[in-house]
Amino acid sequence: MVNIVYRHSGTLGALTYTGKGSKLTAVEVDENFAGIVIALSDLETQLAAGFAIMDIDVDDPLNPTMMIITLDSYETFNIPLPVATFRPRGPWGNDMGLARLDIVDVAGLGQFWVQVAHTTPSAPEEFDPEALDGEGNNLYAVFTTFAAMLHWVGEYDAGELRKVYDVFFHDDYGVFLVEEDHEMADDFDPFAEGVGPLYRWIAAKPHFPVETVSTTTYTITPLDIGKYLRFTHVDGCVITFDVDLAFPAGGKIHMRQAGDGPIIFNEGSLFTINPPRDGYDSTSQYKGATFCAVFLSQGECDLIGPHGAELVS
DSSP, X not given: OOOOOBSSOEEETTEEEOBOSSOOOHHHHHHHHHHHHHHXXXXXHHHHXXXXXXXXXXXXXXXXXXXXXXXXXXXXXXXXXXXOOOEXXXXXXXXXXXXXXXXXXXXXXXXXXXXXXXXXXXXXXXOOTTOBOTTSOBSEEEEEEHHHHOEEEEEOOTTOEEOTTEEEEETTTEEEEEOSOEEOOSSOOTTOBSSSBSEEEEEXXXXXXXXXXXXXXXXXXXXXXXXXXXXXXXXXXXXXXXTTOOOOTTOEEEEEEOSSSOEEEEOOSSOEEEXXXXXXXXXXXXXXXXXXXXXXXXXXXXXXXXXXXXXXX
16 A cells, blocks of 8 residues: 555545645655555556466355355455345236336236336236237246245135135135135135135035935036036936036036936026027926036036927927
């Protein structure tokens, strides 16, 4: 370090210096110049010889914030490392202001981190993982896949707090994914809603028992999904579908006329049954006739099986 004698005190950039408060003598001026010449000479010598990097390390292997470079002259340099600061924002939504490195949850897909700051589109637009900005840059990148986020919690347990991506099994219905944080009710309703549906039906039970129906009337309930119902009454059975029955799309019920009496499908006030054949009713015509009801949405199903008598207009 060159020892410079200053007249005044002050600061220049990162250098703070203290002056003597009077004019410098001729000797002090000469020594200032001589010191600078010596320092420049030493620097030129070092640059000509060069120094090799002996070691590169970090301050903390698990959470590094500084890269440390050591030369073979044993001189070290500390270089700060950039640290990515991700910010969880919860479920993706419409008209949502997002900054770079925000993390959003997308049901059924996973978590995505924001690569370009933007405001999400208004409803009814949905999340687009391939969305671009005006310059062709991707707005999102995959952070965590949906499968990696699932958390198995076992059987349904009334009163327990369940969180988004929890997966559980209910003995009567099957396997479900939790789509909103909530406390489990005493009586499980697979179609319960909060802001939106609380559950997504992932799989029915591995198998359902065969059930015999010996009455002349029968009302379909959610517990019938996946079952094989055998109707045995000699006078047949009238099956009613409630319009408020919110079966998931693709839910199936198998039915068979196992007795002499026919199966009569009563649609209910607003429920729609699409018959096996247009222009014919859906009443079974013989013992052994087998049907499958496939639910399309709330209040509608397709009926697969033998058609009934021709309708007279």
